[in-house]
Amino acid sequence: SEVVQIHKIFSVLGKPGDANWNNGYRVPPTEILRKSVPNASKGAIVCIEGMLKLDPLKRFRAKQVLNCTYFEGDKFATPKRRK
Numbered sequence: 001s002e003v004v005q006i007h008k009i010f011s012v013l014g015k016p017g018d019a020n021w022n023n024g025y026r027v028p029p030t031e032i033l034r035k036s037v038p039n040a041s042k043g044a045i046v047c048i049e050g051m052l053k054l055d056p057l058k059r060f061r062a063k064q065v066l067n068c069t070y071f072e073g074d075k076f077a078t079p080k081r082r083k
Helices: 002-013 018-022 030-036 042-051 062-066
Strands: none
Touching: 002 030, 030 042, 042 062
């Protein structure tokens, strides 16, 4: 459920406060994500941060996620994306 998802996100990133909820929605700190996902590449961290933005207008859409550098290369290639 959405409540469970939000609880899991906040348990990793911390609960939103005035700095990131009421006043412009702050991106989750990269250091926290790096500790939570230590083997993640820079591209993966950027993608995760984009998907977890609190402001829905700034949160990555599916097309933006698929265009993240994390998904480049043959590892994720589909027939249309292969060179």
